[in-house]
Amino acid sequence: MQFSVFARRKALSIAAALVATAFGASVALPALAATQLTGAGSSFDYPLFSKAFYEYGQHHNDVTVNYQSIGSGGGIQQFTAKTVDFGASDVPLNTEEYKRAEAAxxxxxxxxxxxxxxAVVYNLPGVTQGLRLSGPVIADIYLGKIAKWDDAAIAKLNPKVKLPSEPIVVVHRSDGSGTSYIFTDYLSSVSPEWKSKVGVGKSVQWPAQNSVGGKGNEGIAGQVRETAGAIGYVELAYALQNSMTYAQLENSARAFVSPTVNSVRAAAASKPNVSPADFSIVNRPGAASYPIAGYSWVMVFAKPSDAARGKQIKEVLEWTVTAGQSIAASLDYVPLPANVQQEAKRVLGQMQL
Incomplete structure (x- = not known):
């Protein structure tokens, strides 16, 4: 029979209390985890949240955080339905989403x-790390206009690479995804045809015929790894921690840049002030800037129905946006810039508890 952590703690506490009673002693017992906070949404955030919330729990044994990686769209839905304490999305709420949440x-x-x-990841036998791709070429692949790996447009960017005449399998998200929003925001910034025909969104109509969907960053990573000739897009941490093959992308300065903590940091530095109304950092200027980068956002109600629970949510999130950012670099995220950390604290200070 399996015993949960909480059951074991309770059993040990009862045993300790009995021993204390028998010997007439006073024993200070460890506090049990009295509150489990819940969150859901972005799979982009999942590797960071998993470690950050675990670390928080090591120093605050009165609270645990259960986070479900279900995609930004699902997180927004669950937050609006008030089935979780907070939602997470790689794109802030749009006007209609905000109105629905506010009404709730x-x-x-x-x-x-x-x-x-x-990161734009691919599975091309015989072609190792470093394939070069431009924004217009990626857009044409996802539009279905470039269907084979040895297409002249790809070959022109990679004159020293022997490209196989294999069909390209386009992998995209099948769920409502903030990562898809960032990716399609980038494609719209580099391809007028993509912008007019497909546009930007958490869920779009993917036009390439030879395509397959995957749920979450995990799903896309799995599809690409298992499918020869596949190309997809995943959060940087998934690419690096799973040793996936990724492309160097041409940025707005016409430099080819790999997705790294430093290149994402450079992109963010070019736009120091972000807000829910002005948040895009794709295709930013600068020779060192990686062109597909973005912030992820957490949503909470300003006046939670349970003030005590709201206080714990605020404390967890304040720690995550400040001290918890020390974990970010070890997981291939970029720690939030100092001014963004302060802005996050300022907004959390508006909670009415």
Whole structure:
């Protein structure tokens, strides 16, 4: 029979209390985890949240955080339905989403929580790390206009690479995804045809015929790794931690840049002030800037129905956007810039508890 952590703690506490009673002694017992906070949404955030919330729990044994990696769209839905304490999305709420959430629970606060990049990953036998791709070429692949790996447009960018005449399998998100929003925001910034035919969104109509969907960053990573000839897009941490093959992308300065913590940091530095109304950092200027980068956001109600629970949510999130950012670099995220950390704290300070 399996015993949960909480059951074991309770059993040990009861045993300790009995021993203390028998010997007439007073024993200070460890506090049990009295509150489990819940969050759901962005798979982009999941590697960071997993470690950060675990670390927080090591020093605050009165609270645990259960986070479900279900995609930004699902997180927004669960937050609006008030089935979780907070939602997470790689794109802030749009006007209609905000109105629905506000109707459900009052004023919504949106806090920048993580900063990362989106890597373009591929599975091309015989072609190792470093394939070069430009924004227009990636857009044409996802439009279905470039269908084979030895297409002249790809070959022109990679004159020293022997490209196989293999069909390209386009992998995209099948769920409502903030990572897809960042990716399609980038494609719209580099391809007028993509912007007019497909546009920007968490869910779009993917036009390439030879395509397949995957749920979450995990799903895309799995599809690309298992499918020869596949190309996809995943949060940088998934690419690096799973040793995936990723492309160097041409940025707005016409330099080819790999997705790294430093290149994402350079992109963010070119736009120091972000807000829920002005948040895009794709295709930013600078020779060192990686072109597909973005912030992720957490949503909470300004006046939670349970003030005591709201206080714990605020404390967890304040720690995550400040001290918890020390974990980010070890997981291939970029720690939030100091001014963004302060802005996040300022917004959290608006919670009415």
């Amino acid at each position: 629970g009052g004023k919504v606060l949106q806090i920048p929580i993580a900063l990362g990049g989106v």
